[in-house]
Amino acid sequence: MERQDAEWPRACRTAVVVPVLKDWWLPSAEYHQQLHSDGYGQLLKRGFQLSWEPSAGPCYVCEQTKGKCSYNHRGEFVGCLCSDGSVRTSDCRHRSSKKKDITYMVSAISALYPKRYTYSEVKTLTESFAHKLGKGGFGTVYRGSLPNGRLVAVKLPNNSKDDGQEFMNELASLMRTSHVNVVTLLGYCLQGPKRALIYEYMPNGSLNRFAFGRNSEGEKSLSWEKLFGIAVGIAHGLEYLHRWCGTNIVHFDIKPHNILLDQDLCPKISDFGLAKLCMAKESIISINGTRGTIGYIAPEVFSPQFGQISSKSDVYSYGMTVLEMVGARENISKNSETSSKYFPQWIYENMEEYCLNAGGISADNEIVRKLIIVGLWCIQLQPNNRPSMTRVVEMLECREGDLHIPPQSLLC
Structure with missing residues (x-):
């Protein structure tokens, strides 16, 4: 959206991402046929029309005075947080009888602005x-x-x-x-x-507690279904950082220690101290010095001979994290005969046997196999051979039988 009117100084010149509910799709037979064949993703890519009238309603007055609009849980405008710190309600007075709505407004503003x-x-x-x-x-x-x-x-x-x-x-x-x-x-x-x-606060601490067979307190390990859900959640978080948050963010330190788990074991990416902010269309990133953690750093981050630094560097770290989640590193480190091998190489050579032993039942075997294949794609030596995080999400959501093992192009 872009507004060029001279009398409107705050022209919108940036893309706005909004959720679209499936109930909003037109109920025509042709549209449903497109939906069935192409899926929601393709329909969204084709675009849809939005209307916006900035001069309508009390929010216009609020913004003209450099305030911030706020709405209650019913979507009704309840007031304006003024630039001087005071609060004006919907009738433009500083005082309001809608105490509940003002409380909601202040709470909402606090959630948006730390x-x-x-x-x-x-x-x-x-x-x-x-x-x-x-x-x-x-x-x-x-x-x-x-x-x-x-x-x-x-x-x-x-x-x-x-x-x-x-x-x-x-x-x-x-x-x-x-x-x-x-x-x-x-x-x-x-x-x-x-x-x-x-x-x-994250009551379940970091993923590092659960990355291997048993957590640090000796409790039972997470089920393969839970671990898979965590892997999918991390992928969604990285896709958002790389693609959907306006100023794109490359994390540069993805590892189990920096994935926190809430009370429902929902993963949250944390620790952005090494992160790099870049413009939405910027694909190549310039950094000063190596950043990240040994074992998870993409090859191009410490040596330009492997390629250019980009969001694909996070993809590599994600792949190493996923392989660690399935226990590959732990398994090989316990075996004295193979401990000198690079563990992704060991996975290539022993994949079928490992999936069978680790998964046990067929459903878990499929999860383990899918995680390993996705992990191996993510740690390809050349950044261009790695999938984007959007593609990673698609791979995790497809059938395991639709995935194939990538060529063995790994860091030795």
Whole structure:
């Protein structure tokens, strides 16, 4: 959409992605025939018409005063958050009798725009950093709770030599994202050298706990069906980052440690400290120095002889993560006779036997085989031979029998 009227200074010059429900399709016989043959994806690619009238309704007045419109759960305009911080309701007064709607509006705005906290408030949320959840090269994570009782994870980045670059990378990345498979940033602290990031709390920790046969607490491993669902969720999250979030984001550090699991084991991509933001049409990325984790870094990231750096570098890391999820690395490391081999090569040589032993029943065998084939495609040596994350999602959703093993072109 693009509006050229001279009297409208805030012309829309960017693409807007909106969900389209299947109930909205025209009920004509011809349309249903197209839907059956082409699927929703092709119909969406053909496009559909949207109408937009910016001068209609109270939101126009709100935007003219540089405010932010808000709506209640019924889709009704309930007020305007003004540039001076005050709140005007639908009748343009500062005071309103619709207390419930104003509460909803403030809550909705808070969800869209992460709150800025002082360092003193961060200490209060974490009870002076009393409950440590984990520590790594990125910093230390503590459990905390908001005034409404909601649990949160508070990350205090390390004081590194990058002068806060990783912190700003993560803040800039997550303030641009909103997806079920990307961790939600609820707030942040930026007070001189004191910095903190406040996320939604993930009760099941990271995927690293479940990547192999048993998690770190000795509990039973996840079922193959659950692991497959996690792999699909990560793929959807990466597809969103690479394609659908406006300013495209390449993560550069996909690995089990950076995939968090909520109470329903829904995966959330986290830790955007090494992420790179790029224009929507930018395919080749320039970075300073190698970034990522050994074992998951794409070959082109540490040596240009393998190709150019792009979103396909995340695809490689995703493939290594998937192969680790099926236990390939763990299996080969326990076998003294084959431990010197590169584990994807071992998978090529022992795939049928491994799928049978790991899967057991036929349904699980099919899942294991599909994950391995997708993983092997993702770690192809040349970036151009790897699928996009959109294609990865399609591969995961198709029948296992429709997939074929890629040529053996791997990093030795």
